[in-house]
């Protein structure tokens with residue numbers, strides 16, 4: 001191909017993309033002018049969600065599919081459409097480097113287009129990558145996005161959410177990294193929708209919760225105290241009482257000292273098991289998946305119904321406290337049954353492969369409440385395309401506002417599960433075609449539970465940012481309510 005042709009092609013592709021972007025921006029801005037002229041604070045994302053397809057939130061009776069009508073399902077579809085649109089808009093990268101990379105256009109994510117503008121505090125490395133042993137040259141605060149330190153493997157990885165979110169923000173201003181344009185890091189705090197606190201709290205708990213040597217206080221505790229002190233000294237925090245701040249505390253024991261003091265912020269958590277309702281709740285906080293330990297099965301080579309000869313699989317630790325006794329009760333009910341694999345013993349990292357094989361050979365995988373309502377076993381089951389059977393009355397599930405878990409999981413109340421014969425009876429009655437339907441859905445959904453860098457459209461990192469964006473209107477509502485009386489006082493004082 002001649003150089004001329006190639007340039008021409010690139011130019012026309014760029015042009016059509018530009019037109020698409022302008023039309024989209026024009027529509028959004030004219031609509032917001034019409035209806036919401038005086039709201040500058042409300043995140044654009046929320047508008048877009050309502051405006052672009054107002055029918056999607058309130059489906060009309062004309063939407064009749066064979067399946068039951070769930071009013072929120074269209075939102076799910078909407079999110080996937082939206083991401084596709086963004087991909088077209090943001091990634092005008094062409095890979096035509098056959099002639100030495102002439103004219104390769106790469107466009108960074110644009111902060112006007114992003115759904116979420118995030119200001120990340122420049123905390124010292126000892127709060128984040130320093131915990132991974134990273135030492136910057138001189139006063140470097142962040143690692144180069146091209147050579148990032150790796151997170152320690154093994155079971156620590158289940159709670160590595162903090163790491164993936166931070167990396168995604170760091171790379172959001174770099175044109176040469178292809179990622180969805182959902183969140184973007186902004187450097188001017190007055191442009192931010194949310195404030196991200198890059199403290200690797202789960203790692204800090206896992207590695208430093210006991211005092212070393214002669215220390216009286218653990219490093220984990222010292223770091224938490226310093227985070228509290230830092231935030232309380234910031235105008236950005238005090239302006240809103242921290243409500244628009246984002247703190248990742250995925251390990252149930254992380255932030256144990258600081259959580260109450262920072263309870264007005266949004267948390268990214270595994271569940272609410274060890275939190276008081278006023279500190280963490282589903283209104284303001286986001287539930288994030290664990291990073292699964294087993295390898296994700298290839299959707300095209302996933303064993304189907306007849307190839308999975310174990311009916312029910314469970315492997316896990318035994319607990320005697322905090323409602324975990326149900327594991328024991330189920331053990332005695334199920335241990336001698338045919339087609340059931342039920343063993344105790346926590347999965348050591350060398351047993352992960354074995355657990356993966358077991359789940360991939362099973363039709364149903366049990367998720368029984370342990371010392372906390374959630375565990376990474378659910379996400380291992382999803383990655384193995386093994387239909388999860390959830391026996392955990394207080395579990396919270398990631399992205400449940402857009403994912404209908406009843407389409408690919410089976411929920412059983414604890415009080416039913418311990419009735420003799422109930423569980424196996426229920427599972428044996430599920431027919432092959434019903435199972436296949438859930439399995440198909442599961443295979444489509446595994447992508448939402450993958451943490452990776454760079455992030456991909458609708459993977460776990462991207463889904464978390466989207467979930468945070470959906471919380472913003474609630475944060476906004478609270479902020480406005482708090483201002484009802486305060487604004488007037490400030491106004492009078494100024495005079």
Ligand SMILES: *[C@@H]1O[C@H](CO)[C@@H](O)[C@H](O)[C@H]1NC(C)=O
Pocket residue numbers: 052053055056063074
């Ligand atoms: C809006 O949503 C409805 C229902 O999901 C769909 O049929 C329609 O095509 C959507 N319209 C646009 C403009 O996306």
Ligand SMILES: *[C@@H]1O[C@H](CO)[C@@H](O)[C@H](O)[C@H]1NC(C)=O
Pocket residue numbers: 144145146147174176177
């Ligand atoms: C992207 O560019 C940055 C500098 O802007 C560089 O440090 C990094 O190594 C590059 N990453 C990749 C994956 O090429």
Ligand SMILES: *[C@@H]1O[C@H](CO)[C@@H](O)[C@H](O)[C@H]1NC(C)=O
Pocket residue numbers: 188189190191
């Ligand atoms: C930050 O943004 C605000 C509003 O857009 C602007 O007034 C201010 O000058 C900016 N600050 C800096 C340091 O660029």
